[in-house]
Amino acid sequence: MTADVSALRDQILRFKQEKRAIILSHNYQRDEVQEIADFVGDSLELSRIAATQDCAMIVFCGVHFMAESASILSPDKTVLLPEVDAGCPMADMISADAPRPVRKSFPGFDNPPAYVYPPEYTLNEMKKAYPGVPVVAYVNTTAEVKAESDICCTSANVVKVIDSLPGDSVICVPDKNLSMWAARNTKKKVIAWDGYCNVHERVTVQDVQAAREHHPKALILAHPECRIEVLAMADHVTSTSGMLRFVQASSEKEFVVGTEIGLMYRLRRENPDKTFYALRKDMICPNMKKTTLQSVLLAFQENRYVVKVPEHIRVRAKKALDRMLEVV
Ligand code: 13P
Numbered sequence: 364m365t366a367d368v369s370a371l372r373d374q375i376l377r378f379k380q381e382k383r384a385i386i387l388s389h390n391y392q393r394d395e396v397q398e399i400a401d402f403v404g405d406s407l408e409l410s411r412i413a414a415t416q417d418c419a420m421i422v423f424c425g426v427h428f429m430a431e432s433a434s435i436l437s438p439d440k441t442v443l444l445p446e447v448d449a450g451c452p453m454a455d456m457i458s459a460d461a462p463r464p465v466r467k468s469f470p471g472f473d474n475p476p477a478y479v480y481p482p483e484y485t486l487n488e489m490k491k492a493y494p495g496v497p498v499v500a501y502v503n504t505t506a507e508v509k510a511e512s513d514i515c516c517t518s519a520n521v522v523k524v525i526d527s528l529p530g531d532s533v534i535c536v537p538d539k540n541l542s543m544w545a546a547r548n549t550k551k552k553v554i555a556w557d558g559y560c561n562v563h564e565r566v567t568v569q570d571v572q573a574a575r576e577h578h579p580k581a582l583i584l585a586h587p588e589c590r591i592e593v594l595a596m597a598d599h600v601t602s603t604s605g606m607l608r609f610v611q612a613s614s615e616k617e618f619v620v621g622t623e624i625g626l627m628y629r630l631r632r633e634n635p636d637k638t639f640y641a642l643r644k645d646m647i648c649p650n651m652k653k654t655t656l657q658s659v660l661l662a663f664q665e666n667r668y669v670v671k672v673p674e675h676i677r678v679r680a681k682k683a684l685d686r687m688l689e690v691v
Pocket residue numbers: 390404405406407503517518519560588601602603604
């Protein structure tokens with residue numbers, strides 16, 4: 364560790380104590396950010412922690428919807444998102460009422476998908492088209508969308524959540540890949556939105572074939588945000604922390620990892636005897652990488668950027684999150 368990094372860490376740790384804060388980090392954050400966090404996890408684990416910790420402040424090293432979830436579950440705590448622009452393009456692909464602007468390009472990506480979600484359709488219009496059908500919102504959604512939904516889900520619990528609902532159909536938004544994967548694992552009819560994660564969507568069947576060829580002994584792990592044809596070829600499909608658990612329990616020694624490469628840090632650190640290969644080296648979420656030690660320190664110094672969900676939205680969104688936390 365360089366002297367600069369160690370000085371930054373010391374300052375952050377001092378602020379943390381002073382402000383009675385905890386630092387939460389998603390599994391995709393930069394290695395050095397994961398290192399200073401009190402908890403590192405997937406969306407489900409971080410939601411649970413945000414709901415139960417005894418502290419005054421949560422500094423959320425992740426993307427905007429994650430900090431919103433923390434604010435929804437812990438309204439009395441100050442929630443800070445160190446990088447104000449750290450958003451999730453998939454969460455921006457659906458809105459409750461007002462149409463969203465079309466994102467025509469994804470900076471930093473060499474193979475953006477050829478299409479974008481038409482912005483003129485909203486969740487509330489979809490609900491009208493399927494009256495009485497419960498809505499499952501992936502946590503990768505805005506608080507407004509959660510407020511219009513019956514229950515939330517994460518990549519770790521989507522099937523359990525769908526199966527917990529009455530009736531034989533569900534609306535599942537916004538990730539079409541997660542929805543299709545859930546549809547293959549439930550008896551219910553799943554009506555999907557057309558959103559996607561531009562990091563996971565880029566993985567192709569050819570990438571999986573190449574990985575099998577180059578690493579014939581390795582098991583292939585894929586996140587359910589990957590395309591359905593990619594998931595069909597994988598050895599195991601699960602959330603980021605699900606991958607960590609799977610690898611730890613496995614007697615195999617080599618793994619190809621089909622998710623954002625930030626997960627490699629924990630995989631390697633927690634399994635020094637095993638070898639990991641990225642399914643694609645460009646599976647990098649630029650939004651997750653915006654947060655640095657410097658921005659965490661500035662967040663403490665300048666109390667920025669406060670994420671506070673308005674009360675009338677928060678109360679309704681909380682019902683959807685609470686319902687999910689009761690199911691799993
Ligand atoms: P996890 O729920 O697996 O942590 O995934 C969150 C996410 O944003 C995946 O792209």
